[in-house]
Amino acid sequence: MSKRTIIPFGPQHPVLPEPVHVKLVVEDEIVKEAVPALGYVHRGLEMLASVRDYHQMINVCERVCGICSMIHATCYCQTIEKMMGVEVTSRAEYLRVIWSELHRMHSHLLWLGLFADAFGFESLFMQFWKVRERVMDINEATAGNRVIVSVNVVGGVRADLSGEQLRWILDELVIMEKELKEMEKTILNDYTVKSRTVGKGVMTHDQALELGAAGPTLRGSGVEQDMRMLGYGAYKHLDFAPVVHPDGDCFARSWVRFQEVYQSIRLVRQAIADLPEGDLAVKVKGNPEGEEVTRVEQPRGECLYYIKGNGTKNLDRLRIRTPTFANIPPLLAMLPECELADVPVIILSIDPCISCTER
Amino acid sequence: MFKGFIDKSRAKSPWIMHFDCGSCNGCDIETLACLTPLYDVERFGIINVGNPKHADVLLVTGCVNHRNKSVLRNIYEQMPSPKAVIAIGACGLTGGIFRDCYNVVGGVDKVIPVDVYVPGCPARPEAIIDGVVEALNLFQQKQAG
Secondary structure (H helix, E strand, O other): OOOEEEEEEOOOOOOOOOOOEEEEEEEOOEEEEEEEEOOOOOOOHHHHHHOOOOOHHHHHHHOOOOOOHHHHHHHHHHHHHHHHOOOOOHHHHHHHHHHHHHHHHHHHHHHHHHHHHHOOOHHHHHHHHHHHHHHHHHHHHHHOOOOOOOOEEOOEEOOOOOHHHHHHHHHHHHHHHHHHHHHHHHHHHOHHHHHHHOOOOOOOHHHHHHHOOOOHHHHOOOOOOOHHHHOOHHHHHOOOOOOOOOOOOHHHHHHHHHHHHHHHHHHHHHHHHHOOOOOOEOOOOOOOEEEEEEEEEEOOEEEEEEEEEEOOOOEEEEEEEOHHHHHHHHHHHHOOOOEHHHHHHHHHHOOOOHHHHHO | OHHHHHHHHHHHOOEEEEEEOOOOOHHHHHHHHOOOOOOOHHHHOOEEOOOHHHOOEEEEEOOOEOOOHHHHHHHHHHOOOOOEEEEEHHHHHHOHHHOOOOOEOOOHHHOOOOOEEEOOOOOOHHHHHHHHHHHHHHHHHHHHO
16 A cells, blocks of 8 residues: 655645645545635634725625626625615616626636646647737726726616627627637537546536535536526526536536637626616615525626625625535545546636635 | 946846735735736836746735744745735725734735735726835835945
């Protein structure tokens, strides 16, 4: 029997943009066990709810995670609106969907690039990030900031899209779709890419359900579950179905994310086509009281907000459960029996967002 | 002669290392965006490395918490001199929006000396590139003095 060695992975590691520490117990080249150590990004921002008022908390929630900031803020605003009985105008709901889907596109393109970098395909990384810059340009032109768009307010949205901007967004989407079609051949069909992703980090359908995976990690194992199907916001008027792949390996997860970029493009087109006229936001009076839970679909999976209000401007309790938190137990089940060289690819395949997880 | 060669190339082709010290990822993805085709800092000879022992410039994002401040100090000490540190984003400067949180130290300069401050929430890629160029000027002064 060969000797067991412990190899630390992180907190500072070239493949990870964020600090996470995993202790890998290896026997020769084979990983036997993975022990995570978290807390490097913990800020304790849920506590800020006792210092800032509930309007200011939107800005804090956006900074739970910069990559899916729009969707965090939407979830927070929806929860507060449910508590206060505020009816959002349908134009605001559609605008939220447009920005949410743009964020999903930029998050998935970012991930696809990082994933390509993880298995050493640097030119593909550059190509994906080149396409992603088009989404960032749209964000900047429409909302004024590239990453954290800050368009949500309790009761609606802050910014509007003019007819000219909508036409420009549609033109950009056509170009993006064309560029993605070219890259599809590489990321999904190239045999060098397949040799690094097919059959690595397999998680079966039953395992995924048992371990409570979320988002593309869950759908990559053949489970048809997407929180957008709950029909929150304007999603109830839009026509789409969850993207599912049955294999449960790294390739399946990247396939799901790639197809979801196309899905987002279709959703933005639908939302722009049906965009109703109306006000952007309704006036909100009073303070939230009671308890409420909202679930939304983030690029990484299901995100849950629990808010308890006590009738003052500060909230009693804010609890955020993020998708990467749900995806860490599945990750620890995928790592054993893989080769050490595949560890970065498998860790990235769940799209870890440590800043979400630790808040 | 050899030292002169190294001094010259260090200012002409700095190697940068990025460490996330508890940011929201906004500044991190903007730092990474600097490397990609639209901004492409590699045309200035800047390259991103993963090993602190190879790095000349350290880019730090995030508000620094009580757990990772020792990691940050450790990375800083492993870098060879002369070295420059750039703090990125409102969090890296003062703690930003998170300054009231219980686990936040608030600012990179409370742990290690910082040479250049890049504001913004998140900082724009242009501002980050500007910060690196500013750090290179300091580099040349440090070498001369």
